[in-house]
Amino acid sequence: MRENFKFTTEYGDENTVKFTIVKDEDAERPYGISAVICETGEKPTVASERYFTYAEAIAVIDMLCRYQVMPCTLCDII
Numbered sequence: 001m002r003e004n005f006k007f008t009t010e011y012g013d014e015n016t017v018k019f020t021i022v023k024d025e026d027a028e029r030p031y032g033i034s035a036v037i038c039e040t041g042e043k044p045t046v047a048s049e050r051y052f053t054y055a056e057a058i059a060v061i062d063m064l065c066r067y068q069v070m071p072c073t074l075c076d077i078i
Contacts, residue, residue, distance in 0.1 A: 002065040035071035
């Protein structure tokens with residue numbers, strides 16, 4: 001499973017987007033995804049309570065890495 005990808009900015013800086021799975025035990029759909037650009041120090045973007053199973057969240061993270069989805073568009077994409 002891929003959980004991150006690297007990209008180069010227009011200024012030539014290399015950055016990494018990292019995805020993690022978040023879980024809320026009390027939710028009907030307990031699994032969600034968090035995304036952050038590691039080098040910027042910005043607060044992570046979280047799309048919580050989206051998936052019923054851990055396997056669903058893993059599959060979505062793989063797709064997000066493959067298509068290089070940025071944290072700012074995470075909630076729009078999923």
